[in-house]
Structure formats: C-alpha cells, structure tokens
Amino acid sequence: MRRILVAGAHRGLIVVSVLAVTDAKPQSSYPSPRPTSPGGLSPYDKDAPIHTVDEFINGFMDELNFGRGVSLARSSRNDQYIALSKAVRQNLQARWMKTLARQYEEQAKSVAYLSAEYLLGRQLDNALLATGMTDVVEEGLDALGLSLDRLRAQETEPGLGNGGLGRLAACFVDSLATMSVPCIGYGIRYEYGIFRQEFEDGWQVEHSDRWLALGNPWEFPHPEHAVTVHFGGSTETYTDDRGRERTRWLPAWDVQGVPYNYMVPGYRNGRVNTLRLWSARATRAFDLRIFNAGDYVEAVRAQTFAENISKVLYPEDSTPQGKELRLQQQYFFVACSLRDQLENVLPKYFDLANLPDRVIFQLNDTHPVIAIPELMRLLVDEKGMEWDDAWAITQKCFAYTCHTLLPEALEVWSVELLGKLLPRHLEIIYKINEIFLDEVRAAYPGDEIKLRRMSIITDHPERSVRMAYLATIAGSKVNGVAALHSELLRDKVLPDFSAYWPDKFTNVTNGITPRRFIRLSNPGLSDLITQTLGDEGWVTDLERLRELEPHADDPAFREKFRQVKAANKQTLAQVLSTRDNITLPTDVMYDVMVKRLHEYKRQTLKLLHIVTLYEQILSGKVAVEDVMPRAFLFGAKAAPGYRIAKEIIALINAVGKTVNNDPQVQGRLTVAFPANYNVTLAERLIPAADLSEQISLAGKEASGTGNMKFALNGALTIGTDDGANVEIRQLVGDDNFFLFGMLEPEVEATIAEGYSPVSVYENNPQLKATIDLIASGHFSDGDRNRFEPVISNLLGEDRFLALADYAAYLEAQQRVEAAYADPDDWSRKAILNVARSGFFSSDRSMVDYIDRIWHTPAITQ
C-alpha cells in the first residue's frame, strides 16, 4: 500500500488526507473475505481502476458494451456520455468506499447538512477535475474518435434548487469534502427540479425540467434502505410499565423514503463524501388499501399521492407559500435523515446521550426546522428519554442559518395545517414554547408584550408557528450569512432573542467553491494564475491569490489578463450564438446582471439605466459617437406566480428587442437576455464579465454569492452597501469598487419620512423622460398599456426605492465609464479584485463554521 499524503492549510486548520493506492495484491495467501469491522474494507475491495489512457479506454468500452449493451458504432451520444460518466465514477467510487471505511474507524463528529435545496451544476467536469483524469479521458476519447466537449454538453444539470441558497449548500459540501471533514448532505431528490425557462414574445414560459429523462449516472439508489415516514392522525397518552405518563402518535398514513446517494468528491485529496437525497415511494399500507378497496386501478392511482411528495421543487425563491405539500416535503426529508443518522450511521447500541459529540445538524434556513420537534419525538416518545434530557441533547445538536431579512420570507406554518399533518410535533412545539416562555417570564417579570413578541406561536394574521423562532430557541448557534446581515439579524429581525442570548448569535460570511467557480469555469485565468504563482496550491488555499497583487502593476501581466478576458468573451459569444441565437459584439464592455428576478434585487434599476442611455441618444442629448459601447447581459428566472417579476422580464426583453434593432444606436448598446439562467450558464457568463451588477436595496440582500463569483473572476462591482458587497469593497478597496446608493439607515429614514416615488420622478427630468419613454409605448409597438403594471409599481409604491437611488446609480455608471476608458488601469483594478477575493472561498466559510459552530475536526491520515 502506497500512501500519498496531501496536506493543505486552511487558516490554522491543517487538512491532511491520504490517497491510498494499492500497488499489489496483499501478501497473505488466503485473505479473509470479510472486513474486520462492519464498516471496513476487505482485501477484495477494489482500488481506482483507471490511471492510463489504455485503462480508460478499457473502462469506457466496458461500460458502453456491457453497461449500455451497444457497440461503439451504434452508440448514441447519450450512451457515450453515460459510459464516460460511469467509467470516471469508478475512480471516485473506490475513494468513496475508503472514505466511508476510514470514517467508520474514526467515529468522528460529523456535519449533517440539512437543506431542502442543492443547486449542484453539472457533475462530469467536477468529477474529472477532482480525480485529475481530464487529460487521460480527453486522449482516450480522441483515440476513439469522440470529443469530450460534445459529451460533456450532453449532461442536464441537476437543478435541485432555486438560486443562492441551494448553490451555497452545493459549495459547502464541496469544501468539506476537499478539507476532509466528515459531512453528509441531506436533501430531496426532486423528480422535477427548477423549471426550464423559455421566452415567448419576451414572456417567461415555464417548462418542466425532465433532468432524469435520459438516465442519471451519478446517483446510487438504495431501496433496501428505505425508511418509513408517518403523517396525520392523532396522539394519545398512556402509562408505561414504569408508571410514567407518556404520549404516542397514532399516524394515519405513511410513505417510504428511498435514499439516493451521490458522491461529493474532494479536490485531489482521495476523499469522497456523501450527499443523500430522498425520494418518496408508496408503502405497503397502500398495497393493503388496494386489496381492500376492490377497485384495483383506482387504488394504484392513489399510490401516486405518496410519490408526489418528492415530485417537484417549489419554484419560489425567498417567498415561501404555505402549501401543505411543501410541509410534507420538509418533514419527509428531515424525518428520513434523522432516522438514517440514528439507525444507519451511528453504530448499534450507541448511547444517544453522546449524540452531540457525534453529529451537528446544520439547518439551511427554516425549511428543515421541523427536525427539531422530530428529534424530540424520537428521543422522548420512541427512546423513552426524559424531556429535559432530550431537550439538552437537542439544543446541542442543531444550529440554524438564517438567509433573509425580508419579513415575507420568514417561514410560518398555520397551527391548523401543522396540527393536521403532524399532530405530535405541534404538541411538542407547544411544550417547547411553554417552557421557554416560563423562562422569559422569569427573566422579564411583567413584560407581557415581550412574551408575546418572543412566542413561537403568533396569533396574527392567523394562529401559526414561527419556524425561525423555533430554530433560534432550539439551536446552539444562529448565524447570518454576511457581516452586515448578521448585525441586522441581531438588531432588527431577532432583537429580543439576541438580547436574551447574546452568545448564541454569530456570523459566517458565505463563500463559493474555487473549484467550480474559477478552476473549472475559467481555465484561461486559472492557467495564468498557476503560471504566475508557480503551482496549483491556490485552488485549495485561495488566500494565495494575494501573491498576484504585485503583478497588477506589470504591463505584460495586465496584457495577458486582458487576453484571457477577451477570449472568455469570445467563448461566451459563441455559446450564446448557438444556444440562444444571440449575436453579441466581443470588443465591448460586458455589463452583467444575473440572479433570480426579485423586486428587492432591483433589475428595474438596471433597466432604467439602459433606457436612459437609449433615451439620451433618441432625444439628441448625447451624440451616439459619444456613447460607450456596452453589452448588457441579463439572466433571471421569476417564480411562476410572481406577476410583477414576469412583467419586468417582459419589459427587459422588449427594451432589448427595440434597442438592438434601432439603427440610431449603431450597435453601441446591446441587450442580451439568454433564457434559463442556471449554474452551467453562470459558469460561462461570469468569466466573461467586466462589470458585476449588485444593486439590491441596502439592507435587503442577506449576502449574495454571485457578487463573489464575479470579483473572483476579475469583474469590477457596481454595488450598494448591502450583503457581502460590504466585505468585498473592504477587501478589494474603495478604488476598485463602484459604490453608490443609500446606506441601510438612510433607507430606513427615507421610508419613515414617507417616501414618494412620484416626487422623485417629477423632480428628475432625465428619470421622467426615461419612464415616459416606456409609458409612451415605444417598446410595445405603441401600446401604452403594455407595461403599465411596471410603471405604476414604480410610481405608486416602489417598495425597494429604485427611483430614490436612480440618480446615484447613473453617477456611479459615469465613474465606471471613465474608469473603463483607461484599459490599463481597469485591468489593474480587475487583477486586484481577483487577488483580494481569496476570503470568499467556501473553504474559509467552512473553517469559520467549524471554529464557531460545529467543532468538527478533519479526518487525518
């Protein structure tokens, strides 16, 4: 056995892992066929089979001929993609078995990340990168007359998330695997992920995302490990044989959760963690119903009721709908995950009093918070523990991440619905609340108002359970996702709780994985960095990008940097030309705004800027030759029921159509809105961007992670003082960031004074001309009513103060133009953005979670 030590330092945390490679069969003449421990490996377990081109061709052809049952000549591109993926995954599987065996030996504390969403992005490229197989595979495919580029395009990305929150979960599990920290990600295997967006006459149309239709080589179903989850019914009390009064749940129906395992490869460290996604399946109870019902066909149809639970991802981002199916999904996946931990992951006869030493459940927003009463139910009702003992354990086993500041995004469940679906859990929540309020009453005698404010149960607008409060009360820690957000969370969202438990509140600024968001997505810049720094260590130690700083003043380096950006623009233009039939100039500034469509993110402010530039040409205020050429790129999905968001998309498309085709513009302004923004498209757009638009209303964006991706790829940010923009600006420096707009306290003051968007409009002639141009029907073939909803939204309420920040935004855009006019200085600023973005690696986020919340060591050796 050859052991290769791979070590990396993550700010004090030494991460050492082993790449164990067996050179020869074991010496023993008759090795035991059984592993020494139930979690170990036997001498017959296999090692990674593919190291050379020949071995790859052999593995690939095995998968094609015997896995797919087709000859090379008859194989389809999908056959080839699946065979390729299955050949590549063999190397990962060998590492996976070793990781699990090692973890079993160690019995170390692990992270159980509970998230209803994982926006993973494509798997093949990441697997190739993690295993270092890209060259071998490329050569092997070439020898067979196949192209890796064509095969990788065959993969449909698993879109099991809406946006930032789901993508964050994917970055975190990547980092933990790379840092050799034991982690299992738990979530839902939605049969349909986030919808596929198309435009019909500029209007968003949703299509179902049939991501599993052609088969999925990256998942491993284990129906034999299915667990049963109960719903509905009632509860009863009884006296147990020790004379104690106890409660049991008499559920009405149940479903099974089938685990589908996904590999989460660490970057070249020989480790592979697990992502376990649950799929719902009807239980035998449904079979019985079939037998009893007499109507066989109707009864089989009824099975689909159970299977609906994991059918589709809810497409609302930041605005949860209180739908019963959504609560079913939430309970379904956490009940499966807790049972999996207690019964499959922990050894037999494990003393649950020690649970906090073995696992920490991280709650990714409120979606999995029902896990708290579920653990209490398991410990008290099923394991017979005393309430206080169970509560002490539960409080140490959970930690909660809040992802929002928008009041409408704080999830609540009506008592009626919760009681109908999970009657025992509702009782437990009431009891948790009762005991908690007794404590509060003792701490603040006579303060009934505070008591009502801090109660988990609220009576308005209907009697409901505030999930964020439940998570805060039960969690060992509560964290926000950027410095400003954590501060506002403490002071504005949960002030009573932070006063009561000051030490419970902490911050962990979000991050992004450098593997996917620079090393994979920006090979040109990655090569330049590696050449300049001398090795690839920066991929797992992103602070090393600091070493680029001195090169920002080197004209030759700047020239190379510009060449990379120019090549990325060419690549993007080519992709959009084939993907969307969009024609994009390649020698202009790329000004990019990609993120979910939400009023608080203020895509309308960006649009007002574009219409302003256009109006200035039309009205002759600015000669067209004096307009700086730019391409404006948008990417955004709107929740299907979010009417005004869809109107804004339609308006962007209408403006694009008019501006792109107006000869007076002489091609100086281009608006492109490729449909179906997803991770795959983000990986193309971001490396090509010059300017990153992060223009949310201050105090509304919790963190943002798109902002980090852009800075890391050498785009300059134009942004408000919001979310992680604050930290980006502090790190890259004021000179290398275009700040504009009101600060959060000014926003508060403006609203308190009685904000009037109409008077802003009346008092700014350019703003008036811009809005009037839209209202005139110029972008809607003379139809003045077409965009009336957007106009009246802006002039009527303008909830997110787009008009109030308009003048400041235009002024900041003029600073952008002045800076871009000096290419050398712009490159210098862009290079400094890259050099100073190391902090935003999700590896750093993980170090912070480990230090401040989890206290989980890396597995060594």
Ligand SMILES: *Cc1c(COP(=O)(O)O)cnc(C)c1O
């Ligand atoms: C990073 C990312 C997001 C989050 O973007 P924000 O600008 O932080 O809202 C959303 N969607 C996709 C596909 C992403 O890659």
